Amino acid sequence: MHLLEIENLTKSFGGLTAIKNVSLHIDEGEIVGIIGPNGAGKTTFFHLISGFLKPDSGTIKFRGEDITGLEPFKIVNKGIARTFQVVRPFRHLPTIANVMVALNSPRGSKKIEWLKTPERKALEMLEDVGLSEMMLEPAENLAHGDLKRLEIARALATEPDLLLLDEPFGGLSPIETEYLTKSIQRMHMDGHTLVIVEHKLHALMKLAKRVIVLHYGEKIAEGTPEEMAKNEKVIEVYMGKAK
Amino acid sequence: MATTYPRRIYTSFITNIVDIPSRLVALLCFLLLLLFPVTRPGTLLLYVLTYTNIIAIFAASWDLLVGRVGQISLGHALFFGIGAYTTALLYKFYALPLWATIPLAILSGASVAVLVGFPSLRVKGPYLALVSMAFPLILTGLIFYFREWTGGENGIWGLPRFFPIGFFTQMGFPYSEALYLQKIAEYYLTLLLLLASGILLYKIANSKIGITFISILDDEQASKSCGINTTKYKLMAFAITACFASLAGAVYAHIITSIGPASTLSVTLSFLPVIMTMFGGIGTIYGPIAATFIIQTLDLYILRKVVDVPLEWHPLIFIIIVVIIIIKWPRGIAKFVTDKFEDLQEARELEERGKHIWKREKKKSSISKG
Numbered sequence: 321m322h323l324l325e326i327e328n329l330t331k332s333f334g335g336l337t338a339i340k341n342v343s344l345h346i347d348e349g350e351i352v353g354i355i356g357p358n359g360a361g362k363t364t365f366f367h368l369i370s371g372f373l374k375p376d377s378g379t380i381k382f383r384g385e386d387i388t389g390l391e392p393f394k395i396v397n398k399g400i401a402r403t404f405q406v407v408r409p410f411r412h413l414p415t416i417a418n419v420m421v422a423l424n425s426p427r428g429s430k431k432i433e434w435l436k437t438p439e440r441k442a443l444e445m446l447e448d449v450g451l452s453e454m455m456l457e458p459a460e461n462l463a464h465g466d467l468k469r470l471e472i473a474r475a476l477a478t479e480p481d482l483l484l485l486d487e488p489f490g491g492l493s494p495i496e497t498e499y500l501t502k503s504i505q506r507m508h509m510d511g512h513t514l515v516i517v518e519h520k521l522h523a524l525m526k527l528a529k530r531v532i533v534l535h536y537g538e539k540i541a542e543g544t545p546e547e548m549a550k551n552e553k554v555i556e557v558y559m560g561k562a563k
Numbered sequence: 564m565a566t567t568y569p570r571r572i573y574t575s576f577i578t579n580i581v582d583i584p585s586r587l588v589a590l591l592c593f594l595l596l597l598l599f600p601v602t603r604p605g606t607l608l609l610y611v612l613t614y615t616n617i618i619a620i621f622a623a624s625w626d627l628l629v630g631r632v633g634q635i636s637l638g639h640a641l642f643f644g645i646g647a648y649t650t651a652l653l654y655k656f657y658a659l660p661l662w663a664t665i666p667l668a669i670l671s672g673a674s675v676a677v678l679v680g681f682p683s684l685r686v687k688g689p690y691l692a693l694v695s696m697a698f699p700l701i702l703t704g705l706i707f708y709f710r711e712w713t714g715g716e717n718g719i720w721g722l723p724r725f726f727p728i729g730f731f732t733q734m735g736f737p738y739s740e741a742l743y744l745q746k747i748a749e750y751y752l753t754l755l756l757l758l759a760s761g762i763l764l765y766k767i768a769n770s771k772i773g774i775t776f777i778s779i780l781d782d783e784q785a786s787k788s789c790g791i792n793t794t795k796y797k798l799m800a801f802a803i804t805a806c807f808a809s810l811a812g813a814v815y816a817h818i819i820t821s822i823g824p825a826s827t828l829s830v831t832l833s834f835l836p837v838i839m840t841m842f843g844g845i846g847t848i849y850g851p852i853a854a855t856f857i858i859q860t861l862d863l864y865i866l867r868k869v870v871d872v873p874l875e876w877h878p879l880i881f882i883i884i885v886v887i888i889i890i891k892w893p894r895g896i897a898k899f900v901t902d903k904f905e906d907l908q909e910a911r912e913l914e915e916r917g918k919h920i921w922k923r924e925k926k927k928s929s930i931s932k933g
Contacts, residue, residue, distance in 0.1 A: 392788055393787045421789045478790050
């Protein structure tokens with residue numbers, strides 16, 4: 321049984337079909353990359369999985385259970401967490417409290433180890449992404465790169481089985497990108513399954529073992545990063561047709 | 564164990580209240596109010612302060628809903644009115660004692676809040692504010708329609724007091740003295756209720772639930788993506804805040820002994836907490852309480868008894884003061900005062916552990932440079 325199984329997913333906004341008959345599956349312990357040019361429907365795809373948008377047709381199954389069209393918070397409590405392309409911190413709350421919101425959720429509070437306080441756990445989550453020094457700083461004072469990491473810590477606080485990262489490297493400096501790559505690798509070692517949407521192919525190629533290419537809402541190719549780099553269709557989508 | 568217990572209470576009192584300057588100020592203000600009747604103030608001032616205590620509970624409850632959860636309600640008088648009318652009607656038709664009607668009033672306030680909270684799940688921000696404005700008007704309409712029971716615009720009269728006059732005359736006080744003592748007893752009762760509700764609201768606002776409330780205020784979508792059932796929390800916020808507002812309404816009914824739609828459901832009453840919160844500092848809980856004491860005594864006592872200003876001029880003077888304060892300290896007076904004290908505290912901390920902090924700052928800046 322696959323961890324996540326998506327069949328014939330379709331979503332349209334008025335006349336525009338953002339996602340067209342996409343079927344794919346994700347297995348436990350994988351890092352899967354989703355790439356595609358601007359407007360390919362990558363973020364819409366994430367919104368559909370995480371419940372922020374309801375699909376027109378198709379099914380999404382998580383561990384064999386149908387989760388199509390459930391409320392976002394229910395999906396999180398089933399074990400799928402996500403981050404946002406544009407950071408969405410709780411600006412008035414201190415950094416540590418941002419993580420504690422996720423620990424207040426039913427799944428988050430259930431996953432706290434025995435004899436451990438939520439504060440302690442939140443601090444550990446911040447240590448994992450290197451933000452523990454800023455723990456009492458209100459989130460509005462954090463730099464963009466720090467906010468990106470805070471989003472990941474917040475998503476990880478619910479101990480998801482599947483983590484969806486929406487452009488985690490967007491707007492990061494090369495050093496920060498490298499740092500984040502390492503912490504994503506560490507998350508993978510810890511046994512998290514990850515799906516990453518990314519523009520920066522270079523960073524993604526290092527991480528993902530399997531890449532899915534979307535173009536105008538359709539899945540046009542799937543395979544290892546090396547295969548994709550040679551795939552004619554993919555090159556055509558990114559570079560234009562060779563004449 | 565027995566010997567350490569008072570000691571533990573003492574140390575927790577010192578560390579949680581006395582050591583924090585802004586809380587110490589709050590404690591001193593409370594002690595001032597507690598000792599105030601010793602000066603034997605006039606009946607009017609005592610009455611004004613009793614009324615202020617009730618309105619302060621009401622304003623603080625609005626602050627929890629709006630300042631902490633971001634659900635703007637401009638019809639908060641609804642809960643005040645529900646509280647007042649529930650206790651009055653229960654007394655009128657079933658002659659229930661006070662200790663039974665007030666909890667029932669709180670309960671009915673909370674259940675109405677859950678019903679009223681449902682629109683808030685559909686509409687947001689200014690639209691919710693407009694929708695919420697309609698609710699007290701709807702209840703007023705119902706009260707006028709069922710005038711045989713509710714008394715229509717005349718309201719309900721002759722509600723029992725908390726401390727009947729016989730209670731004091733039996734103790735051997737002359738009648739005039741007993742009347743005064745009754746006022747003092749009511750003052751203390753409302754003051755203690757204010758203290759209890761203030762602490763409770765502050766505790767809720769800073770608890771685990773309070774953190775979740777702020778997350779909804781900041782970004783509801785992100786809060787959902789953290790696995791928070793925002794619907795549940797929003798309804799919970801409505802229910803909690805309505806409990807305190809209807810408590811204020813029910814206590815008001817038994818202090819004034821008569822209620823009517825004009826005094827418990829008016830638009831003025833709905834806007835009172837808005838002004839108090841803006842004046843005192845939004846999202847602080849203690850801000851609106853402090854602001855209520857300043858504005859109410861100014862409006863009801865100083866401008867009437869100390870400086871004799873014609874009643875028609877009150878709104879103008881009142882608005883000028885509020886606008887000046889809001890321009891000068893946009894975060895509210897309470898926030899301004901605590902900021903002053905917190906700054907002092909930070910400075911003291913720097914003095915004590917200066918070197919240590921300095922080292923850490925240096926390290927941080929070298930990291931960000933590297």
